[in-house]
Amino acid sequence: MSQKDRLRLAVGWITLFLIGTDLFVVSPLLPFISEEFGITSADAGWMVTVFAVTYAVSAPFFGWLSDKKEKGILITCGLILFAFSNALTGLASSFSWVIVSRFLAGLSVASITPLIYAIIGDIAPPKRRGVWLSIVVSGHLMALSAGAPFGTLLEHFACWRSVFFTMAFAGVTLALINFNIWRTVPNNRSRNYQKQGxxxxxxxxxxxxxxxxxxxxxxxxxxxxxxxxxxxxxxxxxxxxxxxxxxxxxxxxxxxxxxxxxxxxxxxxxxxxxxxxxxxxxxxxxxxxxxxxxxxxxxxxxxxxxxxxxxxxxxxxxxxxxxxxxxxxxxxxxxxxxxxxxxxxxxxxxxxxxxxxxxxxxxxxxxxxxxxxxxxxx
The missing domain is CATH 1.20.1250.20 (MFS general substrate transporter like domains)
Incomplete structure (x- = not known):
């Protein structure tokens, strides 16, 4: 594996770690968010529901688009939207704005996660594709045991809004890194998708x-x-x-x-x-x-x-x-x-x-x- 390949895998791993943190950290923050806005924990849970439904509905569209356009550009745009949506969550003055921000976060993650998997599959040697995918998938899973606890700890010393501001800053940083790392990767354009069946x-x-x-x-x-x-x-x-x-x-x-x-x-x-x-x-x-x-x-x-x-x-x-x-x-x-x-x-x-x-x-x-x-x- 070349130095460039190691760098690409590292960037994919870190990006999915950040995305996973955004997914897993919301649950332990719900009590603090519901307390600030004077709502029940069940109502605050709509943050998770809106995010998940938006992701599930929009991911196929971005997948289809990635087979037509450059995956690296779409990942970069997704990270910019990710940063904006998390900043909006941190700045939200009402729970309605929180819901809007989580809708945008769901869109952003739908344009990042499957495309990271796809672009790693594009560049990996056929016999090593499973190894490469297992590495980047572990970044998403590591967020469950490391990213979410870190976010909860940050809330303890600051406030829940600081968690989203931190992820917004990380999103901007990774947008720049992903743009530079993927811009030289040729797109594997679809030719058979329109075939019947x-x-x-x-x-x-x-x-x-x-x-x-x-x-x-x-x-x-x-x-x-x-x-x-x-x-x-x-x-x-x-x-x-x-x-x-x-x-x-x-x-x-x-x-x-x-x-x-x-x-x-x-x-x-x-x-x-x-x-x-x-x-x-x-x-x-x-x-x-x-x-x-x-x-x-x-x-x-x-x-x-x-x-x-x-x-x-x-x-x-x-x-x-x-x-x-x-x-x-x-x-x-x-x-x-x-x-x-x-x-x-x-x-x-x-x-x-x-x-x-x-x-x-x-x-x-x-x-x-x-x-x-x-x-x-x-």
């Missing part, structure tokens, strides 16, 4: 990600509540459980690159989905088994995010000329799956209780496995 094939492919996300987030969203209700975990024990999960997610993403290089993205994506099913069944069986639960939570995230990263590499290989739109639809599929997963999880715990969640998630994981095998036939 190609979009349907892409949508069928990314449906695997939707089902995968349901299997992950139907349980993860309610994990803390389940541990408290079923195992009487203290707050520190819940934090430790989430830490095991976070470590597994980062290691899974990073390790999948080398495993993809060795076994191929098709094989690894299928094997990890099968292992995900087995691990979720184990969590359901051993949910009250004390220390063993930490191990299974670690393994759940390890195989789950190894599968997600390897599947992205698989999509990048299967759609070389439509990489931007494929990655964009894959990210939209991810957000749809997260939303459906949280809804399914709420339904399950209402009807059957927390103990059934891992088994239901295992059922969706095996559906994702079979769907992955079916859609592989072209």
């Amino acid at each position: 190609n979009l349907l094939r892409i949508l069928r492919s990314v449906s695997v990600t939707t089902i995968w996300a349901i299997s992950m987030y139907a349980l993860y969203v309610y994990l803390g509540a389940a541990l408290y209700s079923e195992n009487q975990f203290s707050s520190s024990e819940i934090a430790l459980a989430v830490a095991f999960y976070g470590i597994g997610a980062v290691l899974g993403s990073l390790s999948s690159g080398q495993l993809t290089h060795r076994f191929g993205e098709h094989t690894l994506s299928k094997v990890t989905l099968l292992l995900l099913t087995i691990t979720l069944l184990a969590i359901g069986i051993f949910f009250s088994a004390g220390g063993w639960l930490y191990f299974f939570l670690f393994m759940w995230a390890l195989v789950g995010y190894a599968g997600f990263t390897s599947y992205q590499a698989r999509l990048a290989a299967e759609y070389p000329e439509d990489r931007g739109i494929a990655m964009a639809w894959n990210n939209t599929a991810l957000y749809i799956g997260i939303t459906l997963g949280s809804m399914l999880g709420g339904y399950v715990i209402t009807i059957w209780g927390y103990s059934m969640l891992p088994f239901v998630c295992a059922g969706t994981a095996i559906i994702s496995f079979f769907l992955s095998n079916y859609k592989g036939e072209k």
